[in-house]
Amino acid sequence: MSENRVLELADVDSGYGDVQVLTDLSLHVNENEIVCLIGPNGAGKSTVLKTAFGLLSPWTGSVTYHGDQIGGMAPEDIVREGIGYVPQTDNVFGSLTIDENLRMGGVARESGLDRVIGDLYDQFALLDERRKSKARTLSGGQRQVLAFARALVMEPDVLLIDEPSAGLAPNTADEVFEHVQAVNDLDTAILMVEQNAKKGLGISDRGYVLDQGTVRFEDAADGLLDNEEVSKLYLGA
Amino acid sequence: MPLLEYLANGLIFSSIIVLGSIGLSLVYSIADFANFAHGDTMTIGAYTALLTFGAIGSLGGAVLGLPFGFFVALLAGIAVAALVAVVTERVVYKPMDVGSIGMLITSIGIAFIYRAILQLRFGADFTRYDVQTLRPIEWLIPYGIRITEHDVAIVLSAAILVTGLHLLLQYTDLGRKMRAMADNPELARVSGIRTDRVKLWTWVIGAGLAGAGGVFLGLYNQLSPRMGFSLLLLIFAAVILGGIGSVYGAMLGGFLIGMINQLMPILTDYGIPIGIEYANAVAFVIMVAVLLVRPNGIMGEAT
Numbered sequence: 001m002s003e004n005r006v007l008e009l010a011d012v013d014s015g016y017g018d019v020q021v022l023t024d025l026s027l028h029v030n031e032n033e034i035v036c037l038i039g040p041n042g043a044g045k046s047t048v049l050k051t052a053f054g055l056l057s058p059w060t061g062s063v064t065y066h067g068d069q070i071g072g073m074a075p076e077d078i079v080r081e082g083i084g085y086v087p088q089t090d091n092v093f094g095s096l097t098i099d100e101n102l103r104m105g106g107v108a109r110e111s112g113l114d115r116v117i118g119d120l121y122d123q124f125a126l127l128d129e130r131r132k133s134k135a136r137t138l139s140g141g142q143r144q145v146l147a148f149a150r151a152l153v154m155e156p157d158v159l160l161i162d163e164p165s166a167g168l169a170p171n172t173a174d175e176v177f178e179h180v181q182a183v184n185d186l187d188t189a190i191l192m193v194e195q196n197a198k199k200g201l202g203i204s205d206r207g208y209v210l211d212q213g214t215v216r217f218e219d220a221a222d223g224l225l226d227n228e229e230v231s232k233l234y235l236g237a
Numbered sequence: 238m239p240l241l242e243y244l245a246n247g248l249i250f251s252s253i254i255v256l257g258s259i260g261l262s263l264v265y266s267i268a269d270f271a272n273f274a275h276g277d278t279m280t281i282g283a284y285t286a287l288l289t290f291g292a293i294g295s296l297g298g299a300v301l302g303l304p305f306g307f308f309v310a311l312l313a314g315i316a317v318a319a320l321v322a323v324v325t326e327r328v329v330y331k332p333m334d335v336g337s338i339g340m341l342i343t344s345i346g347i348a349f350i351y352r353a354i355l356q357l358r359f360g361a362d363f364t365r366y367d368v369q370t371l372r373p374i375e376w377l378i379p380y381g382i383r384i385t386e387h388d389v390a391i392v393l394s395a396a397i398l399v400t401g402l403h404l405l406l407q408y409t410d411l412g413r414k415m416r417a418m419a420d421n422p423e424l425a426r427v428s429g430i431r432t433d434r435v436k437l438w439t440w441v442i443g444a445g446l447a448g449a450g451g452v453f454l455g456l457y458n459q460l461s462p463r464m465g466f467s468l469l470l471l472i473f474a475a476v477i478l479g480g481i482g483s484v485y486g487a488m489l490g491g492f493l494i495g496m497i498n499q500l501m502p503i504l505t506d507y508g509i510p511i512g513i514e515y516a517n518a519v520a521f522v523i524m525v526a527v528l529l530v531r532p533n534g535i536m537g538e539a540t
Binding site: 053075079085090091095096100107108150154 | 410413414416417419420421423424425426427428429430431432
């Protein structure tokens with residue numbers, strides 16, 4: 001595994017308004033790996049993604065992308081750097097067609113929009129079949145795929161995904177995880193928050209366990225799955 | 238057959254309401270507040286046209302009873318209404334961090350300021366554009382329709398503007414971004430849309446259409462500093478009826494409210510003793526009735 005860090009948060013404090021959520025949090029994502037953030041509700045998992053993506057500014061500490069400081073930059077600029085973000089809910093434009101959703105994903109591209117969208121249609125056949133349908137007519141799992149595809153139009157080096165399986169039936173969730181792996185196969189690193197810790201870690205290279213806004217455990221995904229303390233406290237085993 | 242006459246009048250009045258409704262709904266969907274200064278933005282359009290037309294005169298030829306100079310004045314009305322709205326947005330609304338209700342109250346203040354300035358310059362009295370008063374179109378009179386070429390110009394111009402907006406929304410990059418932002422502002426930012434620019438264009442388009450509506454309102458009735466504000470409640474009714482935030486809902490709501498307003502005489506024709514002076518009340522009753530069945534308006538989406 002290459003130790004080339006795509007994204008790194010170092011000693012970050014962050015939160016909403018006056019409410020601090022993250023305390024002295026450090027984590028990183030290497031090139032091409034899948035990293036899973038697990039932990040109880042309210043641990044600050046989504047806050048990590050929002051801080052990395054500029055939806056929240058870090059109060060202290062640094063956020064770097066390929067070594068360059070991006071902490072405090074606006075999301076519309078961070079997208080242009082090469083980071084994609086898939087929110088947990090409301091992650092497609094329901095009143096726009098699938099094709100329009102993908103075009104919106106590529107507004108910041110200077111060239112090659114049609115080529116990339118063509119490639120995404122090749123990869124995700126279900127989107128290809130329904131180009132002119134409104135996104136709100138898609139099922140939960142299909143929406144999630146569209147949400148990934150929208151974020152991939154920018155060909156990001158790292159994709160931040162917030163709870164890809166939230167609200168999905170188990171079978172559908174499995175399909176979505178397969179898509180996450182397929183995205184990763186395109187040389188896109190992934191930092192994923194997942195409530196379903198076992199499945200999330202199951203497809204990941206490494207994982208972090210967050211609790212009360214800071215990292216409690218960090219290890220290879222297999223290591224975390226085998227860790228008795230992690231199992232007992234966080235995997236519900 | 239007075240019905241045809243009522244329908245024709247409804248179409249004319251609707252054209253004006255629709256032009257006002259679109260901007261109100263657009264701004265609501267993207268800036269997230271009910272802009273009470275929108276009616277007075279219409280008034281700004283009307284008075285700008287009055288000034289411009291007075292300054293440049295007829296410029297030779299005429300179409301549909303309106304001198305070329307009047308159409309230039311129309312464009313000036315659109316441009317100045319848009320400019321004033323954009324400046325207001327940059328100087329007042331944008332720096333404010335007071336939530337939707339605070340913005341609403343602020344916009345009421347802005348409405349008073351616009352109106353006061355117009356009243357200081359033009360006085361409170363009614364006035365007219367210096368265009369010839371036309372007789373009704375001859376060949377329509379046997380059908381019971383008494384409308385002038387000016388009325389036709391209003392309807393045609395509104396149709397052109399609304400069609401233009403539709404094409405913009407559906408087939409241009411800016412239009413797609415506007416729809417994306419209205420749909421989900423946070424996802425729009427996350428996708429990399431420069432939302433500030435889209436907002437700016439939304440103000441330009443919404444206020445520009447309002448300016449056009451104001452110019453036509455002045456042509457249809459007369460001009461007075463209160464003209465836009467008087468129409469504002471009806472425009473709100475139209476926007477809410479159609480589904481606030483939806484541009485196409487605003488078009489439909491504007492059309493319906495305008496029609497209802499002008500179809501009022503039917504009631505008295507059938508012996509129901511509700512005079513046309515109650516037109517607004519009836520329009521609101523119908524709006525409330527529709528909202529009881531469809532709380533988000535006719536084209537509004539359930540949230």
